Amino acid sequence: MSKTKSIEEKEFYLRLCLQEKYSKRELERQLQSAFYERTILNPAKISPVAKEIYPTIEKYFLDNYAVDFLNLDNNYSEFEFQKAITSNIKDFILAFGKDFIFIGEEYKLQVGNQDFYIDLLFFHRELSCLVAFELKIDDFKPEYLGQINFYLEALDRDVKKPHENPSVGIILCKNKDNEVVEYALSRSLSPTLVAEYTTKLIDKNLLQQKLHELFEKK
Numbered sequence: 512m513s514k515t516k517s518i519e520e521k522e523f524y525l526r527l528c529l530q531e532k533y534s535k536r537e538l539e540r541q542l543q544s545a546f547y548e549r550t551i552l553n554p555a556k557i558s559p560v561a562k563e564i565y566p567t568i569e570k571y572f573l574d575n576y577a578v579d580f581l582n583l584d585n586n587y588s589e590f591e592f593q594k595a596i597t598s599n600i601k602d603f604i605l606a607f608g609k610d611f612i613f614i615g616e617e618y619k620l621q622v623g624n625q626d627f628y629i630d631l632l633f634f635h636r637e638l639s640c641l642v643a644f645e646l647k648i649d650d651f652k653p654e655y656l657g658q659i660n661f662y663l664e665a666l667d668r669d670v671k672k673p674h675e676n677p678s679v680g681i682i683l684c685k686n687k688d689n690e691v692v693e694y695a696l697s698r699s700l701s702p703t704l705v706a707e708y709t710t711k712l713i714d715k716n717l718l719q720q721k722l723h724e725l726f727e728k729k
Contacts, residue, residue: 520547531609544577556692561702565638576606576708583710589648593630610636620665629662641666641678651687651705653695660701683708
């Protein structure tokens, strides 16, 4: 905790440790990945419907995730991205939160006479819902929402148990234009969110400088 720069940052990590039951190694990982700075600087981009169903959902998701532990080359396919995640599922869950329980990859949905496959399917213990991940190695596009909305409808009709809450969708992209995301999510009828990932750790000093500038403006 001596690595923290302020009382606010120290309190943030203390609360996080209590919530997630972090080991020393896990806490060091979050400190190195600038988890505090990324959380404050980039609130998660979440659809209004998701916020209505889950008023505390912003506590559990970020706008940007560091997946440097995947050790991906410069050029990789969505299939390789998916396989790298499943091969490092423990670290992936640490990046997203320990309440995630991995159900499977290429999760099959049958609608009518057609088969569809969700890239990754999880269950979130605190929200008590299924969470579908759609992985994209390019920029976010509005049409991606139609795909994830279809998956969520199929999950809620055919997979979700009666005592569980509506399913949540996460579109994980390499990059995104925040204004495009805002427009796309504003009329989304499903609880979805759009996040981006980085395969290399963002410079912590740069993030701390941006955080300092943000606090000065306030």
